[in-house]
Amino acid sequence: MSEEYVLQLQHIRKEYPGVVALKDVTLELKKGEILALIGENGAGKSTLIKCCSGAVIPTSGKIIVNGKEFTSMTPQLAAENGIAIIYQEFNNVKELSAAENLFLGRPIRKGIVVDKKAMEEEAAKAFEQLRIKIDPKALMKNLTVGYQQMVEIAKAIQQNAKILIMDEPSAPLTSAEVESMFMVVERLRKEGISIIYISHRLEEIYRLSDRILVMRDGEYVKTLITKDSEVQELIKLMVGRELTETYPPRGDCIKKDEVMLELKDVTGNGDKNINLKLHKGEILGLGGLVGAGRTELAEMIFGAAAKESGQIIFRGKEINPKSPREAIDLGIALVPEDRKRHGAMLGISIKNNINMPIYERNSTLSVINSKQEMEIAEKYRDNMAIKTPSLHQLVKNLSGGNQQKVILGRWLAADSELIIFDEPTRGIDIGAKYEIYKLMNDLVEKEGKALLMISSEMEELMGMSDRIMVLAEGEMTGELEKDEFSQETIMAYASAANIEEG
Ligand SMILES: Nc1ncnc2c1ncn2[C@@H]1O[C@H](COP(=O)(O)OP(=O)(O)OP(=O)(O)O)[C@@H](O)[C@H]1O
Ligand SMILES: [Mg+2]
The missing domain is CATH 3.40.50.300 (P-loop containing nucleotide triphosphate hydrolases)
Incomplete structure (x- = not known):
């Protein structure tokens, strides 16, 4: 009772024709924590988090956000309840500026005209808050993938998100970009934002997360406290078997x-x-x-x-x-x-x-x-x-x-x-x-x-x-x-x- 969960997914099931993508999965996210979500390709990680935004409608189960109960979400409900998702492949408009992307679908208007200047000012504030240097006027297509992602994060923050869900955010980034993303993520946690972080890179999971939820074949396996867990144990929980060697041996064939x-x-x-x-x-x-x-x-x-x-x-x-x-x-x-x-x-x-x-x-x-x-x-x-x-x-x-x-x-x-x-x-x-x-x-x-x-x-x-x-x-x-x-x-x-x- 004393635990404060900002988000609970309870007994989520999702069926597609011929596939049960999620079977009775439960996830609980505490305020201000980074919860890592791991599992093999196809384990159901993306499907699960898409239930939080309404991109996927669960076949059954409950979604509880700050004590409010839902059977499914819509993008609008998610936004109203402070949930933002950075997807595996983000959908920005390359021909628009960073500021315009930040306000995509909800532009600031002065009367009936779009107020570009106001959007640029607000965007500049949002970037400053994250301590990232992006020119609000820069066209999206001229920004590196790392900065494009930062625009997505800034957008979430600007919309006052309290729950940030990131689906393999490090995958497209360079190592330097990953470092700045980590800094932003850690800063957000300090500000009390709760984060679900999906990644296949275990070293990132150890560096960032407080707890780790493991999924396998659409099912919930276990939640562990990061600092008390061991890599070999995690791998075994994910894969379902021991994986001792990382690189298969090769004979001399040159x-x-x-x-x-x-x-x-x-x-x-x-x-x-x-x-x-x-x-x-x-x-x-x-x-x-x-x-x-x-x-x-x-x-x-x-x-x-x-x-x-x-x-x-x-x-x-x-x-x-x-x-x-x-x-x-x-x-x-x-x-x-x-x-x-x-x-x-x-x-x-x-x-x-x-x-x-x-x-x-x-x-x-x-x-x-x-x-x-x-x-x-x-x-x-x-x-x-x-x-x-x-x-x-x-x-x-x-x-x-x-x-x-x-x-x-x-x-x-x-x-x-x-x-x-x-x-x-x-x-x-x-x-x-x-x-x-x-x-x-x-x-x-x-x-x-x-x-x-x-x-x-x-x-x-x-x-x-x-x-x-x-x-x-x-x-x-x-x-x-x-x-x-x-x-x-x-x-x-x-x-x-x-x-x-x-
Ligand atoms: N629209 C769909 N129609 C049919 N099957 C689907 C659909 N969407 C997802 N699935 C199936 O659901 C399962 C879970 O997929 P999901 O994308 O959630 O996996 P994931 O854990 O995010 O994997 P990855 O690490 O590869 O991103 C997969 O078997 C996938 O084929
Ligand atoms: Mg995925």
């Missing part, structure tokens, strides 16, 4: 005398004089800070950006792909970082998404063997544990992480010789990560492919690469063999360009 890809003094797209060699059967990691020019390099190899000078030699021949289409035909794949934007065809089925490159390749032959199609889709569903009742399910009905797995599967089904992975496991849960690592191992070990892997996760970079090359400000600053891997050395190279100048 073909030292078969160079798959060679770059000679490649310059362009913001990069300068890049030289590298990647062998058959090898995973080469590309390390560096965000903005170091790694994605830019991948784009040149993949024909998505123009090279100014230098040579790209692929399987012994110089290539100059003018488009991704050309690169794909040559046998190069790029699994992009921003999979939402570049990848999933949300309105079509999992099976068709995964088979897309095969359809494209066979576009002249109209016969597609549907048994084979199903087998390919099944293979990737099993390999990556894509959680779905059916491969005919539309991708838009999958959880965020499972959508990513579909896109990954699609690129793998393309059967390319060189696969570039840009942040392959972002937003993917711990168990599935392991499966993806195993798949990467198989690609080099059993199929003799070559992989170029961009990763900002230091552990992943060191755990999966055979060699690591580090970029800083568009230049290659270091190369490390496996026995030289260390976080300190990589960080030193990653900031090398700055040090030299300083």
